[in-house]
Amino acid sequence: MTEGISREELQLAARNHGMPLEALRWDVTPIGLHYLLTHYDIPEVDVETWRLELDGLLERPRSLSLDDVRARPAVELAVTMECAGNGRAHVEPHVVSQPWLLEAVGTARWRGATVAGLLDEAGVADGAVEVLFTGLDRGVEGGEEQAYARSLPLADVRSGEAILAYEVNGVSLPPQHGFPLRLVVPGWYGMTSVKWLSRISVLGEPFDGYQMRHSYRVRHEEDEPGRPITRIAPRSLMVPPGIPEFLSRSRMVAAGPCELLGRAWSGESEVAGVEVSTDGGRSWDEAELEPGSLGLWAWRGWRFTWDAAPGEHELCCRARDAAGNIQPLEPAWNVGGYVNNAVQRVSVTVAS
Numbered sequence: 001m002t003e004g005i006s007r008e009e010l011q012l013a014a015r016n017h018g019m020p021l022e023a024l025r026w027d028v029t030p031i032g033l034h035y036l037l038t039h040y041d042i043p044e045v046d047v048e049t050w051r052l053e054l055d056g057l058l059e060r061p062r063s064l065s066l067d068d069v070r071a072r073p074a075v076e077l078a079v080t081m082e083c084a085g086n087g088r089a090h091v092e093p094h095v096v097s098q099p100w101l102l103e104a105v106g107t108a109r110w111r112g113a114t115v116a117g118l119l120d121e122a123g124v125a126d127g128a129v130e131v132l133f134t135g136l137d138r139g140v141e142g143g144e145e146q147a148y149a150r151s152l153p154l155a156d157v158r159s160g161e162a163i164l165a166y167e168v169n170g171v172s173l174p175p176q177h178g179f180p181l182r183l184v185v186p187g188w189y190g191m192t193s194v195k196w197l198s199r200i201s202v203l204g205e206p207f208d209g210y211q212m213r214h215s216y217r218v219r220h221e222e223d224e225p226g227r228p229i230t231r232i233a234p235r236s237l238m239v240p241p242g243i244p245e246f247l248s249r250s251r252m253v254a255a256g257p258c259e260l261l262g263r264a265w266s267g268e269s270e271v272a273g274v275e276v277s278t279d280g281g282r283s284w285d286e287a288e289l290e291p292g293s294l295g296l297w298a299w300r301g302w303r304f305t306w307d308a309a310p311g312e313h314e315l316c317c318r319a320r321d322a323a324g325n326i327q328p329l330e331p332a333w334n335v336g337g338y339v340n341n342a343v344q345r346v347s348v349t350v351a352s
């Protein structure tokens with residue numbers, strides 16, 4: 001990455017923070033360290049007048065207060081959420097948008113009511129194909145004024161474990177993460193998990209809004225439809241070892257045994273293994289994978305003891321999942337700079 005970033009990108013980067021990679025030490029990310037991405041402004045919500053409208057192809061449409069949602073049976077799920085734009089700043093040619101390096105990820109315990117349960121109560125009518133989730137936040141994007149809105153196929157709502165969350169890590173949702181209620185879709189990239197929910201509509205046709213039709217598609221030409229972005233591709237990240245140099249962020253490590261540790265996840269299938277390279281990806285060794293103590297939808301810890309010899313090194317890690325997906329060594333370009341899950345590279349100097 002040689003080019004500087006523009007004022008537009010700096011404005012986005014100053015609003016939307018990542019998770020500092022040293023926070024990979026926690027299995028559940030302290031909520032203030034969880035990454036944050038908001039397209040427009042954080043909306044002001046009066047919880048006394050706020051309602052969740054359920055409409056469209058439903059036998060019993062309804063309007064629920066937050067207490068109504070809280071009165072439903074609650075589930076709590078640990079979910080690793082990652083932005084589809086994570087890794088964007090590493091693709092070439094440069095793509096102008098939120099300039100994530102690798103830190104647009106976090107794992108939280110989300111508590112709420114299941115979407116499937118609420119829809120069952122309201123009775124999904126014949127002919128339903130998708131469920132549309134609309135947020136309260138409004139803005140202009142691609143020249144179109146819009147409320148942030150994304151849909152999910154009904155089949156994925158029914159087979160999945162999506163929840164309407166009003167708590168995260170044991171506290172009421174903070175404003176920036178979607179107060180009073182947000183969708184959380186385990187295993188899918190973050191754009192699916194609509195914050196500040198105001199409406200859930202059951203549709204007889206696929207939703208064609210901006211965030212479905214234009215954003216969040218892998219396209220190689222501006223005017224091709226491309227393919228929609230859905231589940232999280234496998235990735236592993238390590239806590240950068242040693243100490244950083246302030247400006248370059250390159251690392252200084254003492255010679256001798258060095259414990260490398262990190263986390264790995266995939267929304268497509270279980271993580272099957274993590275490998276570590278200490279020579280820039282020429283050779284690989286298997287890391288030790290920890291048990292998945294947070295359940296199916298959260299990252300897994302791994303560790304690897306590196307015998308650090310004096311000199312310059314490039315550390316890498318790569319995850320693979322049970323479906324046979326593995327992280328590539330080099331980024332692949334697409335119009336939006338999405339889904340770049342190329343391996344992390346950490347430059348380290350070991351003093352003699």
Ligand SMILES: Nc1nc2c(c(=O)[nH]1)N[C@H]1C(S)=C(S)[C@@H](COP(=O)(O)O)O[C@H]1N2
Pocket residue numbers: 034035036037038039040081082083084134135136137148176177178189190191192193194195196
């Ligand atoms: N209403 C609304 N929901 C939203 C967004 C948004 O801008 N508005 N951003 C989406 C994107 S792109 C991501 S990656 C996640 C980020 O969730 P977080 O900020 O809680 O980490 O929220 C998603 N839900």
Ligand SMILES: [Mo]
Pocket residue numbers: 037082083084085190191
């Ligand atoms: Mo995102």
